Amino acid sequence: xxxxxxxxxxxxxxxxxxxxxxxxxxxxxxxxxxxxxxxxxxxxxxxxxxxxxxxxxxxxxxxxxxxxxxxxxxxxxxxxxxxxxxxxxxxxxxxxxxxxxxxxxxxxxxxxxxxxxxxxxxxxxxxxxxxxxxxxxxxxxxxxxxxxxxxxxxxxxxxxxxxxxxxxxxxxxxxxxxxxxxxxxxxxxxxxxxxxxxxxxxxxxxxxxxxxxxxxxxxxxxxxxxxxxxxxxxxxxxxxxxxxxxxxxxxxxxxxxxxxxxxxxxxxxxxxxxxxxxxxxxxxxxxxxxxxxxxxxxxx
Ligand code: CP
Ligand code: NVA
Numbered sequence: 417x418x419x420x421x422x423x424x425x426x427x428x429x430x431x432x433x434x435x436x437x438x439x440x441x442x443x444x445x446x447x448x449x450x451x452x453x454x455x456x457x458x459x460x461x462x463x464x465x466x467x468x469x470x471x472x473x474x475x476x477x478x479x480x481x482x483x484x485x486x487x488x489x490x491x492x493x494x495x496x497x498x499x500x501x502x503x504x505x506x507x508x509x510x511x512x513x514x515x516x517x518x519x520x521x522x523x524x525x526x527x528x529x530x531x532x533x534x535x536x537x538x539x540x541x542x543x544x545x546x547x548x549x550x551x552x553x554x555x556x557x558x559x560x561x562x563x564x565x566x567x568x569x570x571x572x573x574x575x576x577x578x579x580x581x582x583x584x585x586x587x588x589x590x591x592x593x594x595x596x597x598x599x600x601x602x603x604x605x606x607x608x609x610x611x612x613x614x615x616x617x618x619x620x621x622x623x624x625x626x627x628x629x630x631x632x633x634x635x636x637x638x639x640x641x642x643x644x645x646x647x648x649x650x651x652x653x654x655x656x657x658x659x660x661x662x663x664x665x666x667x668x669x670x671x672x673x674x675x676x677x678x679x680x681x682x683x684x685x686x687x688x689x690x691x692x693x694x695x696x697x698x699x700x701x702x703x704x705x706x707x708x709x710x711x712x713x714x715x716x
Contacts, residue, residue, distance in 0.1 A: 418533065418534060418537075419536055419712075419713055419716045420530045420533075420536055420537045420538070420713075421536065421537070421538045421547060421548075421709060421713060422523075422526055422527060422537065422538075422545070422547070423539065423545050423547050423581070423584055424550060424581060424585055424587075424588050425587070427588075427712070429587075429588045429589070429590075431712065432551075432588050432589070433589075434712075435551060435708045435709055436551065436554055436555050436558055436705070438708040438711065438712075439701065439704045439705040439707065439708035440555060440558065440559060440704070442704050442707050442708055442711075443701070443704040446481070446704070452481070452482070453481070453482055453483030454482060454483070454711070455479070455482040455483055455484035455710070455714060456483040456484065457483075458479075458483075458484040458485075458514040458714060459484060459485045459486070459487060459513040459514055460475060460479050460484065460485070460486045460487070460513065460514065460515050460516070460710070461486075461487050461489060461509050461513040461515070461516045462475055462476070462486055462487060462488050462489060462516075462517045462518075462540070463489045463491075463494075463516065463517065463518045463519070463520065464488065464489070464490055464491075464519050464540075465491050465520035465521060466519050466520065466521070466541065466639045466640070467639065468519055468540070469676070470675065470699055470702050471517075471519060471540045471541065471548065471702065472488065473703075474702035474703040474706050475517055475540070475706055476488070477703055478703055478707045478710055479710070481707065482707065482710065482711075484514075487513070502525055502528050502532070503528065503529075503531075506528075506530075506531075506532035506533040506537075507532050507533075507534075509533070510532075510533040511534065513535060514535055514714060515535050515536045515537070515538065515713055515714060516529070516535060516536070516538070517537075517538040517540045518537065518538070518539065518540060519540040519541045520541075520542060521542065521543050521640055522542065522543065523539075523543060523544040525542075526539050526542055536714070536716075538709065538713070541577060542577065543577060543638075543640065544577055544580055544604070545577050545580050545581050546577045546581050546674065547581050547584070548702065548705070548706060548709070549578060549581065549674045549698075549702070550581045550582065550584070550585045551701075551705035551706070551708075551709060552699070552701035552702045552704075552705045552706075553585075553672055553698050553701075554585060555698075555704065555705045556672060556694045556697040556698035556701050557630055557670065557672075557694070559697065560670055560694050560697065561629065561630075561670060564589050564591050564630070565589055565590040565591060566590065566591065567591045567592070567629040567630065568591065568592040568593075568594065568627055568628050568629050568630075568666075569582065569591055569592065569593050569594070569628060569629065569630045569631075569632065570593075570595075570596070570625045570628035570630070570631045570632070570665070571594070571595045571596070571624070571632055571633070572596050572625065572631060572632070572633045572655055572657050572661070572682075573597065573601075573633040573634055573636065573652065573655055573682050574597060574601050574634060574635075574636055574638070574648075574652070575595065575597045575601050575602045575604070576603075576634060576638050577638065578632075578634045578674055579597075579603045579634070580603055580607050582632065583595075583603060583607050583608060583611045583615060584607070584611070586611055586614045586615060587610070587611050587612075591614070592614055592616070593611075593614055593615050593616070594616045594618070594623070594624035594625075594628065595608075595615060595616065595618070596617075596618050596619060596620055596621045596623065596624035596625075596655070597617075598619060598652055598655060599619055600651070601651065601652075602617060603617075621654065621655055621657075621661055622661065622664055625661045625664040625665050626665070627664075627665070627666060628664075628666060628669055629665070629668070629669050629670075630669065630670055630671070630672065631657055631661070631662060631665055631669060631670075631671050631672075632671070632672050632673065632674075633655075633657050633673060633682045633683055634673065634674055634682065635676070635677070635678055635682060636649065636652045636655075636678075636681060636682055649681065652681070652682070655682065656680075656681065656682060656683065656684055657682065657683045657684065657687055658683075658684040658686065658687055659684065659686055659690075662687055662692060669692065670692050670693070671683075671687050671690075671692050671693045671694065671695065672695050672698045673688055673693075673695045674698075675695065675699055677695075
């Protein structure tokens with residue numbers, strides 16, 4: 417069976433931990449100027465149905481460092497964008513490239529693509545999940561504060577794709593997750609239920625932040641929800657992660673944001689640009705952790 421990475425649950429918990437350790441190792445190697453190019457002639461296809469800065473640049477750079485190549489595929493220029501069935505696209509693309517990365521709206525489309533793909537498929541964000549960001553976030557926490565297992569993470573904001581991937585991460589990396597959303601913006605009930613008593617839901621950012629080791633948030637309106645921005649600004653009033661909220665967390669707590677961020681909405685400038693923020697470490701780690709992921713998938 418082809419090993420895909422559509423959610424964090426697709427890879428064994430023990431292998432996920434190895435991927436994090438390998439990411440730290442690959443980062444050290446790169447900083448030391450050591451060239452490592454195990455994938456000469458290997459090609460990653462990258463389908464982007466939504467905008468991206470970090471995801472595109474990190475995957476493309478990862479393949480370049482590895483001696484391979486990445487192809488950027490936009491629906492504007494491919495037959496997929498003109499309605500060619502996803503099954504046909506999957507069969508043909510996977511007969512040529514060594515792995516495919518997809519960022520799109522429907523998670524079900526990525527599942528269907530994977531079903532017909534003969535090579536590993538990586539979910540680079542859907543409306544439901546964003547597992548690649550979690551590899552980078554867990555790597556950053558591990559580097560800055562040690563093992564995340566047994567720690568408490570607070571998710572403050574929308575019960576969105578990032579929130580769902582934090583829930584899966586809580587299962588796989590064994591941490592507690594306090595989620596605070598405004599009423600009506602809770603994460604998917606089935607995803608929450610499957611994670612058991614590790615997850616605590618509330619509508620109080622203060623309650624979620626209390627005793628947290630890591631506080632994280634994301635934009636209030638995700639890609640595809642732009643027209644809801646104004647309504648969401650009202651509904652999310654009081655959900656800004658600011659110094660007052662950070663003060664409720666543990667003393668050595670850190671903050672991260674997957675980016676792009678809206679200062680003055682979901683996070684204050686003071687927090688994201690402050691001493692407790694590991695946001696920039698996590699952003700850089702997209703490169704290192706996805707290298708480790710590519711190595712794992714292409715070698716399995
Ligand atoms: N965090 C993240 O996935 O960033 P991009 O949308 O820039 O890829
Ligand atoms: N929740 C955000 C994450 C962006 C990386 C979105 O889907 O737009």
